[in-house]
Amino acid sequence: MLKSQKGSTLIAVMLVFLVLTTLLLVLLAANIGGAKRTEMRETDITENLDALAAIKEGVAVTQAFITNNSPTLLTSNTTYDSKLKLFMDEENAKNSGYKLKDVTIDHTTLTDGFTRVLNVTSPPYSQLVYVTATPSFLKYALGSRSNLTMNGSPSIQGDIYSRFSLNISNEALYLNNSVLQSKSTYLPVSKHSPEVTSELFIEEGDLQLCTSGNCYSKTANAFEKTAAWRTLSREKLPIDIHTAFSDKYAPRYAQLDAPFADIDIPGTFLEKVRDVGIMLKDFPTAFYDTEEKRNAAKVAHIRDELAKEAPTYTDSKKLENPPASPYILYRGDPNINVSSLTVPEGKWLIIDGDANFEDNGQKALDIKGNILITGNLKLTGNLSFDSVIYVLGQTTIKNADIHCYQNSCTTETIDEDIWKNPAFILMTQGNLDINLVNKFNESTSGINGYLYTASVADVYGVGSLLNVTGGLFSKDNLTINSFRGNAADGTPELKFTEKADIEFSRFKIVNNKRLFFEQEDALPKVKQLSAVPDRLEKDN
Structure with a gap:
């Protein structure tokens, strides 16, 4: 004798509906949580970018003030300190996203002279700025007031300066048993931290580049450049600078922010x-x-x-x-x-x-x-x-x-x-x-x-x-x-x-x-x- 299945069918349908509803709610909750986490990550990234931009602005403003007011600041330490304090107070009152503070006392025992240490902060970042009357060459890892040549693959961590031509090749020259020799290798490396990229400054000339490995020909007791060299003008360097360095290890091309103090x-x-x-x-x-x-x-x-x-x-x-x-x-x-x-x-x-x-x-x-x-x-x-x-x-x-x-x-x-x-x-x-x-x-x-x-x-x-x-x-x-x-x-x-x-x-x-x-x-x-x-x- 056949029995009716209507009651059990209803229960099965309701059970399936309950399972599907539960799964839907779980997926909905996961999507909402993911959206919130994505929103938080986007907020963190935005805040970090804002802080980095603020730090960059604070450093640039400080450099501009020092460059433009250098003659007045150097008249006496009293004038120097009073004008520097007034500048920092005015900047801090603007609420521009960064704060300036004189932290010289934390970093030196010197009581005379014109060196000061300023701290530019925009949480979670900070950057020290040294204000000094010392020569400009102390700023650079490597530099020349004439022509700078890097043959082969030196590793440079810090800024690079050349007043005139900067020559870069992948051919290292050397002297062995009083005989000139050469050896092709990798291009130079500009090492830097994730937060700070080293900078390259060329004041008046261009970048001369050779990547052929046959950059020099030997004549008697000297090397001369071959025709394999090409010119990268300063105007093209913001985009093309990476071609002169190994892989992704290239500096950022920049302009001088102050006259060179020789x-x-x-x-x-x-x-x-x-x-x-x-x-x-x-x-x-x-x-x-x-x-x-x-x-x-x-x-x-x-x-x-x-x-x-x-x-x-x-x-x-x-x-x-x-x-x-x-x-x-x-x-x-x-x-x-x-x-x-x-x-x-x-x-x-x-x-x-x-x-x-x-x-x-x-x-x-x-x-x-x-x-x-x-x-x-x-x-x-x-x-x-x-x-x-x-x-x-x-x-x-x-x-x-x-x-x-x-x-x-x-x-x-x-x-x-x-x-x-x-x-x-x-x-x-x-x-x-x-x-x-x-x-x-x-x-x-x-x-x-x-x-x-x-x-x-x-x-x-x-x-x-x-x-x-x-x-x-x-x-x-x-x-x-x-x-x-x-x-x-x-x-x-x-x-x-x-x-x-x-x-x-x-x-x-x-x-x-x-x-x-x-x-x-x-x-x-x-x-x-x-x-x-x-x-x-x-x-x-």
Whole structure:
């Protein structure tokens, strides 16, 4: 006998309906939650972009104020501080999305001078801006007031500057057994953090680029450019700059925000000698048709004037414990390989002759204090510095490892503790020659400091490995040659193993805008202030 199924069918239908309704509600809830999360993410992104834009605006406004008011601010510290405070108060009252604060006291023990540290904040971001009357070259990882050439694949972290032509090729040049050679490799790398992109400045010229690997032809004892080079005009660089660097590691092309503040080494040398009480006569006012002849006359004048002064020492061994007099005048060509050399704070060691600093083979030679050298300088071996050094002749750095004074750097990276680290700043009137640094050795030599030359400089990271933490700058032409990979001795050419990883660059430079901080009094005085932004920071 058949039974009716009407009741059970209704229950089944209702059960299916309930399941479908539940699933629909779950999907609806998920969509609503997803929409809310998407909205929150979009809000976070928008807020971050707004904060970044505010930081950028705050830094730009600060730089413009400093540039436009530099002559007035430099009249006195009282005027400087009052006008700077008024500027910050007016900006903060505008509620433009950023705040400005003077945090100088948190970062330096200096009480005189014109250096200030301002903090631009727009949560969760902040960025320090150093307002300083120090020379412009301290802003850059790498730069030249003439032509800058980067052959091969140096790794640069920091801003790059060239007044005239910037030449970039993927062919590194080197000298092996007194014979000129070349090796194709990767293009340069511009390393930067996710928040801050390094910038490239070309003031007057264009970018000359060669990516063929056949960029130079050898003639006798020199290399000449081939026809493989092409020109990237400055107008095209905002879009095309990436073609001159490896992969995505390219800087951002930018315009200078202030005139370049250059230095006069002989003039500063004369000023520092006078500051300690040796009253040298003014430079001769005769006419010279070239800057080179004029500078040579200045150097000769300083040497002639110092020759009239009685020396404090003529025995270099006595320099290990110099007296606490306003200055120490050494006459001769000292080979300084004592265990340490300390010049009393605020004083100057003046070497009237050529100087050679070399470790004694047992420990690093630790040098603390500021030094003036009328002749040439040679640095060899394991050295540590907390010094500003002016050299009227040429400087040779040979097989040297130059690190923080007594290994006292708080860290190998540039972080907030860098304020406590000592500085090494070398300025030489003659050529700067860095050579034979750990040749064919896979251990890395380092130079912790700024190197500046008023002449030409050629630096090689092909058969050698070299890291610079600070900066490298030339008033004349500066040429960097670097291979990316491993190198071993060979004849007639070196034996290379190329590596794609950018960390295998054999020449690396990391700019550190903070190293100068405790050395303001010893640096050249310039007639304009600059506002130099540090890296962008994000609160955790």
